[in-house]
Amino acid sequence: QKEVEQNSGPLSVPEGAIASLNCTYSDRVSQSFFWYRQYSGKSPELIMSIYSNGDKEDGRFTAQLNKASQYVSLLIRDSQPSDSATYLCAVNMNSGGYQKVTFGIGTKLQVIP
Amino acid sequence: KAGVTQTPRYLIKTRGQQVTLSCSPISGHRSVSWYQQTPGQGLQFLFEYFSETQRNKGNFPGRFSGRQFSNSRSEMNVSTLELGDSALYLCASSLGAGVSYGYTFGSGTRLTVV
Numbered sequence A: 001q002k003e004v005e006q007n008s009g010p011l012s013v014p015e016g017a018i019a020s021l022n023c024t025y026s027d028r029v030s031q032s033f034f035w036y037r038q039y040s041g042k043s044p045e046l047i048m049s050i051y052s053n054g055d056k057e058d059g060r061f062t063a064q065l066n067k068a069s070q071y072v073s074l075l076i077r078d079s080q081p082s083d084s085a086t087y088l089c090a091v092n093m094n095s096g097g098y099q100k101v102t103f104g105i106g107t108k109l110q111v112i113p
Numbered sequence B: 001k002a003g004v005t006q007t008p009r010y011l012i013k014t015r016g017q018q019v020t021l022s023c024s025p026i027s028g029h030r031s032v033s034w035y036q037q038t039p040g041q042g043l044q045f046l047f048e049y050f051s052e053t054q055r056n057k058g059n060f061p062g063r064f065s066g067r068q069f070s071n072s073r074s075e076m077n078v079s080t081l082e083l084g085d086s087a088l089y090l091c092a093s094s095l096g097a098g099v100s101y102g103y104t105f106g107s108g109t110r111l112t113v114v
Helices: none
Strands: A011-014 A019-025 A033-038 A045-050 A054-058 A061-066 A071-076 A085-095 A098-103 A107-112 B005-007 B010-013 B019-024 B031-038 B042-050 B053-057 B064-068 B074-078 B087-094 B109-113
Touching (some): A019 A107, A033 A061, A045 A061, B005 B087, B019 B109
Antiparallel strands (some): A033 A045, A054 A061, B031 B087, B087 B109
């Protein structure tokens, strides 16, 4: 089992629709969760962080966390073609007494005009 | 506010050579982490430095090493390069010791080993 799992996609949604991106993780004691967006040929950029169960909203983005199910998701409302990118889920993991941030493979999102 | 600066942007090296990559974090950030990104494996953690100390290391061979200087700038070195080392190497800057803070990534160094 991978430490952080994402469906690599591509996930295609029409413009204006809600895009739902999902991520599961293996470390039950993880406390910090992040979503990064990576455009083709660019480096990842942080778009959301979440630390507590429930929803966290920032503009068109909503991050959802369910620690009991070891599940984190990202919803993008009113999807735009400019949202087309790869979305990386990142989770802190305990490793040898220290913490490290582990990334999923990323889900490629395509927003169709 | 200057971002994370990685140099060089592109490198072409021959198998068996060694290479040094540099990263200057955001001013005031004391944590620098390094990742290797390949299409098949995604982002793989190499190591994290905080206040000149290596706090954690990923599952890479000893050919991969790094260090951090007192001004928080970091370097990573890969010796005896192999074809499989071809990848995008990303440096991530963070205010504290990594996990509770988000990263700001540099533009990366694209290494090609021929």
